[in-house]
Amino acid sequence: MNHISVPLLEGAPVSGAAAPSAYLKIENLTKRFGAFTALNRINLEIPKGEFVCFLGPSGCGKTTLLRAIAGLDLQNEGSIHINGRDVSHAEPAQRDFGIVFQSYALFPNLTVDRNVAYGLVNLKWSRADIRSRVQELLSLVGLPDQGDKYPGQLSGGQQQRVALARALATSPGLLLLDEPLSALDAKVRIRLRAEIRSLQKRLGVTTIMVTHDQEEALAMADRIVVMNNGSIEQIGGPEVIYCKPETAFVSDFVGHMTFLDATVLEHGRVGVGSLVLAVANSRGFAPGTTVKLAMRPEEVRTRSIDSSTTNAFEARVESLSFLGAFCRATLNPVDSPGTMIAVDFSTNAMRDLGICVGQTRLVAFPPEALRIFPHDSREMHA
Amino acid sequence: MTIGLSLPAASERAISEKQVAAVLIGALCLILILIIALPLWALLSKSFEDADGAYVGFANYLTYFTTPTLFVSLLNSLMVAFLSTAIVVPLAFAYAYALTRTRMRGRGLFYAAALLPIFAPSLLAAISLVYIFGNQGFLSYLLMGNSVYGPIGIIMGEVLSTFPHALLILVTALSLADGRLYEAAAALGTTKQRVFWTITLPGARFGVINATFVVFTLVITDFGVPKVIGGQFNVLATDAYRQVVGQQNFSMGAVVGMILLVPAAVAFVVDRIARRRQVALLSARAVPYEPALNRALDTFYMIFCILIGGAIVATYGVAVWASFIQYWPYNLSFTLNNYVFSNVEPSGWDPYFNSLKMAAAVSVVGTALVFSGAYLLEKTHAFPLGRAVAQFLAMLPMAVPGLVLGLGYVFFYNASWNPLSFLYGTLTILVINTLAHFYTVSHITATTALKQIDGEFEAVSASLRVPFWRTFSRVTVPICAPTILDIAVYMFVNALTTVSAVIFLYGSNSKLASIAIVHMDEAGAGAAAAAMATAIMATAIMVRMLHILATRFIFDRFQSWRRR
Known part of the structure; x- marks a missing residue:
């Protein structure tokens, strides 16, 4: 199982090279909760390796969209393709993604090692392979010797890294981050921004991060999807969003x-x-x-x-x-x-x-x- | 470049997690329908049928309300319930106030003393009262010529046995105090009386309402106390027993059952409303209230608690004592003869062991069912209709007194058309019935614990392709171990002491201790009845103490992750 460590650390071609088709393709996605339309005919394509931020005020539908991509909340209409496969009605387990929540959702009764290994145990790997993979991931997120601790004994920033390591453990094709930095102190937040971004670049994993913090989005994203009232207001790179806002909403929300x-x-x-x-x-x-x-x-x-x-x-x-x-x-x-x-x-x-x-x-x-x-x-x- | 490993395509899996969850929820619904919905339905329909099973509309109800001998029981029950409630709630409020709002010494001890009745069948209070105030009682003269056999005895017995139930609710209500309100009042120079009427009482208002309804319902549906000490004074619960067991008049028994359902149903609705309002009362930023030292007040409350707590311990103590003496009141020398049950009861100690078996089975099966059921309802999202049905049925037993549920079981499981009727009279049906009876409180406990667990665990597991049942066993159950133990002990203790539901359902081989107590008391073997009740109470208290030790052990050994 040596091959796993090499590709993980070597990095993969990041966006730029025009991908023949989008890694994630969302068409006409609509989600209603009763009379409330949470997502209104969303269309979006994300190429492989890109870091995309869903940005918007609370209630704009960004988390709903993320959960629809994950299969945690099914849409009413529209389709989702991941890597060319139609997963519109697939269960979460069939979609190949890793996810990090604002609450981290680390299992408190399992050590850091066991948390990171949680998804690996299912793959029927040998114990030694699991151990080396866990060690590799913990080194990757900068916590090489914290494996025996319980989540409750770590700081918020450290817990966040463990959650990230756990999400990356099974080498998912898509990494979903749901407001991963909101619960952290300002300083830690800024340091983790850079770390997550460089990690993502190194692994080349297609990543979607939901945030309401425009500064965070501007600092981290290849492209920003600004959302409001269940619709996409504008999609573009950070400079475009900031300097050439297409709507009054975008210009006001960002900056x-x-x-x-x-x-x-x-x-x-x-x-x-x-x-x-x-x-x-x-x-x-x-x-x-x-x-x-x-x-x-x-x-x-x-x-x-x-x-x-x-x-x-x-x-x-x-x-x-x-x-x-x-x-x-x-x-x-x-x-x-x-x-x-x-x-x-x-x-x-x-x-x-x-x-x-x-x-x-x-x-x-x-x-x-x-x-x-x-x-x-x-x-x-x- | 792939960072992805070749994972087995999940679509290859034959059945999906969602389908598994849906099937399990379907199974839960089926179980709850069998053990809760159908027996209640049987009771309802039986009350509209004559002896031959023909539909007769409200004829049975009409008969009931126009037959003075039957109707008078309703009035008696109401009178007893009103008076008992009027006595218990103020006393319990003052006691709870002393425990939560003063710095009186020995609060833990007083709390424990007042909870004693929970560990014994309600029968025991009545048996004691017979020893104290009965024809040969040592304090009978205090009744000034009135007999304890009748309303006086019933009310005293009910006050004793329902006191801890009211106390538990009121202690909870009074401990939810926001210290900031008291500081604000003090800063404004408010008098003590005004603080009590404007802050303390309104804050505990819903607790008081809740306790009132709970006590009223417990009293009006209790079978044990009036059976032992009621004499010729008929109440609804003893009527239901006489109609069904004595006269085999199932229709009239069903009518009584339906009437008993009314106060419990009202109490249930009130409790739901109160619960919703109470949550809104206390914000997350509330500061716990710290009572100030006040020697005069603390002394006053201590005297009060010594009187009340002392009365409870003394009453139950008399029964324990009586179980160890030769012949009340003539020969007070020590003996263990009363514990040789075969002298008065052909089955000897069997009922005691039946009770243990039954309680253990309820505890194990019930805890597994309730906790897994609560998990499915709380953490999975499949089969919304089934989840709604199961949720409703899980909450229903709270609104159904044990006696009423027992009647429903008679009508449903004793019916000749029912393929499950082979269960009737077995220990199994006692287990099922008791499990159903105590389902709701356990379900609420489990749900509350599950709600405190991060709601995203299942989502994370799904993303890691770990099925929910694996997360359930590896994460949820270990985290909830103390709660699971709480539920198991709650079920065990209640199963051990329950009498009202099972009195209709036991068979010759499944007689329980609480039923043996009724029979021995009926046969005039009061000392043996006291002895059996003492054995049950001692067992229940022992289990509770083991529970405390086990909880400590779990926290030390298996929950080290809670320590920072």
Whole structure:
């Protein structure tokens, strides 16, 4: 059984090489609980080796989708193919996945070794093979000498690694992570993020992680699936999701966003109160349409600009709140009083420019940093 | 590159886990229908039939309510139940208050003393009262010419035997106190009386309601006490016995059974509501209440507890003592003659060993059935309709007094058309009946323990292709070992002391100790009856002590993983 250790540690080709077909293919998946539609015609393809995050607020359907993929909650309509095999109605045991829950679900009465070996015992391996495999997995997750302890004697982060080792023990084709880091301290969480990601890259195992933490999703995923109200809002890489959100919901849920009522004018301009701003992409809205203008606080420019810079305007600093590495300020444009805009100034800029409340400054938003959305589109519930 | 090993394709498996779960749930339903639903159905339909089995509508009920000799039993029962409840609940409340809300010394001892009646058949309280207040009792003069044989004796006996049941509920209710409320009240300068009426009592309100209904139901359906000490004073339970066993009037027995079902059913519904409300009362962030030291109050409560606890221990002590003396009240010298049961009862010690056998069987079979059943209902998801039916039937016995269930068994398992009628009169049917009788409490205990286990264990196992039954035996059962033991002991002790259900069902070879007590008492062998009851009580207490030791052993040896 020596062959098992080699492929495990050697790593497999990660995504990029165009796979002939998706490893996981979901078509028209719908799940209803009574009158409530938890998943509404979900379509999704995930290539082999990719790390995908389902991101959304609680109740958006991301966990329901994960459980449908696992076969723990069967969908009402639609199909799921894993590795080309139709598993739409297969039981969990027939789907070839490993899963890690937020609660870890480690068996408290079994030692770490036995927890990790739990799925191996069933494969009728020899005792020696099981022992070496368990040792290998525990080394992989950085717990080589904790095998004799019980889960209750480990820290949360260590328990999480054991759960990961157990899920990977049978070398599943698909790794499902259901909010695996939510129960951990902030520091541990950030360290485990990197560890899980590098482990996943090394093993090349197709991975889906459910999370409500946008930072986590941005930091870990190859692609993010943003979900809301049982539907997919947008699928894309972290940069695309953050910089080019397709809906007001995505732009609001991922990162911070100021929304202002605006009217589309001619030539790629919009009017906000008495301000006129240029936008890089007017997305086909006809002049005269009322829209929502979205601007990220950190997109504000305040150095090396002058009154001739595009979208520059004078604004009064109404309030400042110190948030560590940066300060969030509320700006009130001089020409359009009452149009409050949240912006972030780095602590650096605060110091260099001497920004303080009551000051009037020249600021600008580059046109490519402004996005417009239909006026009736839903934002996050504020 | 494969990191995947060639695993046997799971689809090759002949039957899936889901099908196994569905079949097992189906089997559970079938068992519960046989041991709970059908006997109750038999009782219900029998009450609408005449002696020949023809449907007669409400004729039996009409006869019952228009026959004064029958109807008066209903009034008697209500009177006894009301008075007993009115005495027990306030006393038990004060006792529970002393145990939970004061720093009186010896609380554990007082708690144990008050729980004593749980370990004995209710008959024993009545037997003792006969010794104390009967025609030759040493305290008969206290009754001022009134006879203990009748309502006075019944009420005293019921108060004694139901006291611990009320106490258990009220101790639970009063220990669920949020210390923060008391601190807030103190900060606002609230008086002690006002704190009691606005915080303590409302907090325990549902416990009080629950205890009231439980005691009322226990009293109105109890057979043991009125049988021994009721004299000519008829109550529903003794009527049912006389109608069925004495006069073979099954229809009228069924009517009495249906009437007895009413208070228990009401109590069941009230309990369900109270349980739901009580949960909402105590938030997860509540801080336990720590009573302050108050010497005057603690002394007052200690005197109260000495009186009540003392009365209970003394009463049961008299019966134990009486079982060891020659001839009450003339020859008080020590003897073991009363324990030679063959002097008064042809079957000798057999009933005692029958009881042990029966209790052991109920304990083993019942615990296995209840725990596996609760697991299937709680942790698997197959066969929703079957799960709903099983869940309902598992909760039903709580609403059915033992006497009523016993009647149902007579009508169902004694029916000539029933292929299972060969069971009638065997020890097996006593086991089945007792198991059904105590199913609900055990089921709730098991379910509560299972709910505390991570709900994702089965999902993880499925992902690792380990079938649920393997996780059940390797993880769930070991984790729940203390609970499983609790259930086994609960079933054993109750099976040992039960009398009301089995009185209809025993056969010549399956007479139980509790039934032998009734018979010996009927035959005027009070000392032998006391001796048998003492033997049962001693056994039950011993089992309970072994239970405490075994639980400690389990925690030390097999649950080391609980230690951090």
